[in-house]
Amino acid sequence: MKRVLYYLGLVLLLSGLLLVSCYEKRSTDKERENNWAEKRATMVHQLRVYGIEDERILKAMNSIQRHKFIPERYLGIAAPYGDHPCPIGHGQTISQPYIVAYMTEKLHIQPGGKILEIGTGSGYQAAVLAELGAAVYSIEIVPELADHARKALSAQGYEKVNVLTGNGYEGWPEYSPFDDIIVTCAPEHIPQALVNQLREGGRMILPLGVGVQRLVILRKISGRIEKVDDLPVRFVPMVRRP
Numbered sequence: 001m002k003r004v005l006y007y008l009g010l011v012l013l014l015s016g017l018l019l020v021s022c023y024e025k026r027s028t029d030k031e032r033e034n035n036w037a038e039k040r041a042t043m044v045h046q047l048r049v050y051g052i053e054d055e056r057i058l059k060a061m062n063s064i065q066r067h068k069f070i071p072e073r074y075l076g077i078a079a080p081y082g083d084h085p086c087p088i089g090h091g092q093t094i095s096q097p098y099i100v101a102y103m104t105e106k107l108h109i110q111p112g113g114k115i116l117e118i119g120t121g122s123g124y125q126a127a128v129l130a131e132l133g134a135a136v137y138s139i140e141i142v143p144e145l146a147d148h149a150r151k152a153l154s155a156q157g158y159e160k161v162n163v164l165t166g167n168g169y170e171g172w173p174e175y176s177p178f179d180d181i182i183v184t185c186a187p188e189h190i191p192q193a194l195v196n197q198l199r200e201g202g203r204m205i206l207p208l209g210v211g212v213q214r215l216v217i218l219r220k221i222s223g224r225i226e227k228v229d230d231l232p233v234r235f236v237p238m239v240r241r242p
């Protein structure tokens with residue numbers, strides 16, 4: 001009898017400890033989530049101060065869990081909601097939030113639009129485009145990054161983002177023409193295949209140049225290309241092989 005009571009007591013004690021630790025884990029997870037939400041709100045406030053006006057973009061960036069797109073091992077060394085690029089592995093970075101918002105704003109994305117992105121990276125920019133209601137076709141040349149982005153996007157419920165492991169210089173002809181094209185790595189010259197895959201009236205934004213780079217915005221009007229030079233920027237190069 002004594003032995004039974006002893007074991008019963010032990011079981012009760014262990015279940016109690018288990019309950020307490022589950023509760024503590026739940027509350028620390030919650031605190032961590034709240035903490036990220038606060039940081040996201042600060043990031044969005046800063047985007048407003050910097051001049052981003054499109055409420056749809058601000059709302060999207062307020063809701064997307066940017067930290068979930070950054071591989072866990074980099075979370076400790078770079079603040080995911082700070083206004084700077086963050087490492088994502090393979091020598092690549094996720095662009096700073098202001099540039100993501102700025103480039104997205106310049107494209108005038110419409111719900112139901114079909115957008116091509118070159119340089120999936122973490123998948124974060126693709127998630128912003130998807131939040132705006134676009135169908136996103138995104139190409140990434142580094143297979144490991146493409147896999148990571150696919151997983152992060154589907155874990156966050158972005159089923160309308162298609163990620164292709166491939167060379168962005170070729171575009172994605174099967175799904176062309178695209179309403180808009182966003183390039184998030186810098187080529188030396190404007191890739192002709194991408195111009196060909198842009199629909200009439202569509203816009204393309206890309207960082208152009210080696211070393212010194214500028215954002216360039218193109219618009220296809222009556223088959224002709226109008227080109228406007230914009231901000232100086234710094235992006236990773238658009239490479240020809242991984």
Ligand code: SAH
Pocket residue numbers: 092093094095118119120121122123124125126139140141142145166167168169184185236237238239240241
């Ligand atoms: N848009 C990304 C950041 C992109 S970083 C995000 O939101 O996280 C630039 C990415 O372009 C890198 O992942 C790099 O591997 C990729 N890249 C470079 N050259 C490429 C090419 N030719 N085709 C497709 N992707 C390319």
